[in-house]
Amino acid sequence: MRILQVSAELFPLLKTGGLADIAGALPLALLAEGQDARVLLPGFPAIVAGVRDLAPVAAFDAPWGEGFGLRLGHIDIDGTPGIPAYVIDAPALYGRPGNPYEDISRQPYGDNHRRFALLGWAAAQLAQGLDPQWQPEVVHAHDWHAALAPAYLHFARQAGGPRVGSVFTVHNLAYQGIFAPWHFAELGLPGPAFQMNGLEYHGQISFMKGGLYFADRLTTVSPTYALEIQTPEQGCGLDGLLRQRSAVLSGILNAVDDKVWNPATDTALIQGYHTPEGRHMAGKARCKSVLQHQLGLAERPDAPLFIVVSRLTEQKGLHLVLGGLDALLAQGGQLALLGSGEAWLEEAFRQRAAAAPQSVAVTIGYNETLAHQLFGAGDVTLVPSLFEPCGLTQMYGLKYGALPLVRRVGGLADTVVDSSLEDLASGEATGFVFDRFEVADYERAVRRAFALHERAPDWRRVRGNAMRRPADWATAAAQYIDVYRQAIQQ
Known part of the structure; x- marks a missing residue:
């Protein structure tokens, strides 16, 4: 199958969150399964710099009349033959400081409707033969940035264009790409697209809704999240539409790229480790000792090291971590945090680190190497989210054997098994799970982590269970291939 993946970012070229990891790993997994997969990306400076041998393919006009170019090259990842990559050549739209979506003052760019409509438009042009050498059979659009691709394909098909299947994946329903209605005229869609059965959302334009309504097949990034987004609590105002389209909605659990995330081969770690039946873990102790020294924490091998690698938002439950920090430290634990986000959370964690520098280390920002080192050194990974599509x-x-402590929601519920007595006995336990989004419930889970840590043989068994849990991309790719076939046949 000829498959075009459409995304705003892709690891290792450009990453602001988990979307980039998926966008980088899935094409490789599809290529490994013998599929003819390519990616389409906006020409952000980091992407242009990372795609080799870029050559012009075609020129095309945006719906608002501006002319742009399309180039084709390859992305080399870890010695692979490379992912064929189309890049939209539009420096006026994409060649800016700040992150892909916001300026240096962290304000959304005023023309984001154009910047990301162009991504979907270019995908639809490719589906209609823009590259005479290659035409996709199915277009897979990721999140709101690419969500207009299925809408453009739908109306092109109505106008007699080629029959190309479309798949739209929701990575996080909370971010929807909402724009003022007067921008609709610039999008190049016919009038009927701006109605309740289309892009119209409470009088505004919703890119996300366009993808959800017009795509042939819908997926999201975990089975539990696929159910949750059909409820008023987590449907973000779109639960009715999602229930209406439930017959074409699938939850496919994300996977982990073993070439990037593997404690046995990870070059960011001072010493690798692996766990055939619980042995060969000396490297993890070494990683912990080195990281404690590096971060200025007390070098105590017996102190459970809790880690946070996250955007600092209330959605991620970081106020629960703050609320439970005194109890964690009183029990002899340490906290190492890496992340950025809401200013009040950044400042609150900074203050806690300043007050207890041997027990709390806080790094504001993002550092890929340090992230790997935190997982390599950590005993417990804190992910107490309010909602979590996959995680x-x-x-x-x-x-990495840093047992997750999570709330039972979304992909967290699908991937972590609580260390209850029965799951310890059956060998299924892999971490710590709590239900209510409250400090008291979170603190009980933390106490369970301390209790298990004191029982070294049980801790080693659960850690071994966790590290052996399969999370391979071959399984996920096979599920996506099945969805692509359904989209083509629909």
């Missing part, structure tokens, strides 16, 4: 952090924690 990769807990999967990295599992793989």
